[in-house]
Amino acid sequence: MAGKQDYQVKMTKTVAALESEYGTIRAGRANPAILDKVRVDYYGTPTPINQIAAVSVTEARNLTIQPWDITQLRAIEKAIYASDLGVNPQNDGKIIRIAFPPLTEERRKELVKTVRKYGEDAKVAIRSIRRDAIESLKEQKKGGELTEDDLKDAEKKVQDATDRFCKEIDGIAAKKEKEIMEI
Incomplete structure (x- = not known):
């Protein structure tokens, strides 16, 4: 037995x-788990976003991503664009904001x-x-x-x-x- x-x-x-x-399925609101499958090329290694940046929900439909290494902003933005999340990241030079449109x-x-x-x-x-x-x-x-x-x-x-x-x-x-x- x-x-x-x-x-x-x-x-x-x-x-x-x-x-x-x-x-990881987007339900119209911001959820950091949505980014779990997105991998960033971090010095040649595919790395989850939450391991190289702080991801937080600022409003019901907005996420902010603040990388610990500011030089990774472009790489994170590129990885999000390459994913099939259907969102457009906004990079202001310090953090990336993602607004989730209603479904x-x-x-x-x-x-x-x-x-x-x-x-x-x-x-x-x-x-x-x-x-x-x-x-x-x-x-x-x-x-x-x-x-x-x-x-x-x-x-x-x-x-x-x-x-x-x-x-x-x-x-x-x-x-x-x-x-x-x-x-």
């Missing part, structure tokens, strides 16, 4: 990864589709973890470590965890969709 907790840990990590992914209805619908796809991908990953856990339990039964009753109980626990995590994913996705569709 060594694998009993393994599958729950993997399922928990899948949900955490989904939440992290959702954090169009069409863009909101695209983002909701993306949210649903990520949610479905996470549920597929959860079901894959379930399959692996049940196969592992069956191997343990073949090896004589589990009785038939133990196998049935363990399979039920794995299925219950799967259902619980899928329901949690649906809740997280619904919350993100609601956030995106708010005007």
Whole structure:
């Protein structure tokens, strides 16, 4: 039964990864997590913006980026332009300001589709973890470590965890969709 907790840990990590992914989706307000995937060429090394600058939300739709090394302003601005965030950074020589325009209805619908796809991908990953856990339990039964009753109980626990995590994913996705569709 060594694998009993393994599958729950993997399922928990899948949900955490989904939440992290959702954090990078722009929902019409400024969120520093949006810049997490943007990499700046920092002396030849692709580096996340939050490791070379202070990123803060100044107003609901505005972010400011203040690099610790002022010579990196251009590189940060260039990296943001190269990303597919759909924003225009404003460089005043000391800090970079990013104003997030309100999302169009069409863009909101695209983002909701993306949210649903990520949610479905996470549920597929959860079901894959379930399959692996049940196969592992069956191997343990073949090896004589589990009785038939133990196998049935363990399979039920794995299925219950799967259902619980899928329901949690649906809740997280619904919350993100609601956030995106708010005007």
